[in-house]
Amino acid sequence: MNMHVIGLGYVGLPIAIAFSELGNVVVGIDKDKEKIDLLQKCEPTIAEAKLKHLLIKNVTAKRLSFSTSLESIGKADVITIAVDTPTLRGGGRFVMYIHSST
């Protein structure tokens, strides 16, 4: 399946890597360009056992890629949203992207 994960923090990054390790084609998306730059170089942005090994393995196999852009979201079979929880009444800085292919 083509899977997109939006938000690559403590939840989203391990999910994106695990989905790709299971054989899916995964695009990880985050608004933080510095984070995306590091991940594109297979540099882990969180401390987690085996993360670097699995990043290199799945990026090299072209199952896992990273972007700041939502451009490819229309190709996704599954979209996982793992961005921050709103901290303020009314939504705070939370933005939810909704995609429809119809």
Ligand SMILES: NC(=O)c1ccc[n+]([C@@H]2O[C@H](COP(=O)([O-])OP(=O)(O)OC[C@H]3O[C@@H](n4cnc5c(N)ncnc54)[C@H](O)[C@@H]3O)[C@@H](O)[C@H]2O)c1
């Ligand atoms: N960490 C946990 O143990 C845990 C447990 C249960 C639930 N959660 C929930 O999971 C969600 C993610 O938690 P986390 O710990 O991974 O947070 P995090 O802060 O580590 O990561 C969130 C990521 O989302 C990105 N982001 C925020 N808004 C974005 C947007 N509009 N577009 C693209 N990227 C965006 C941020 O740049 C950041 O990299 C939260 O809602 C949290 O409440 C976390």
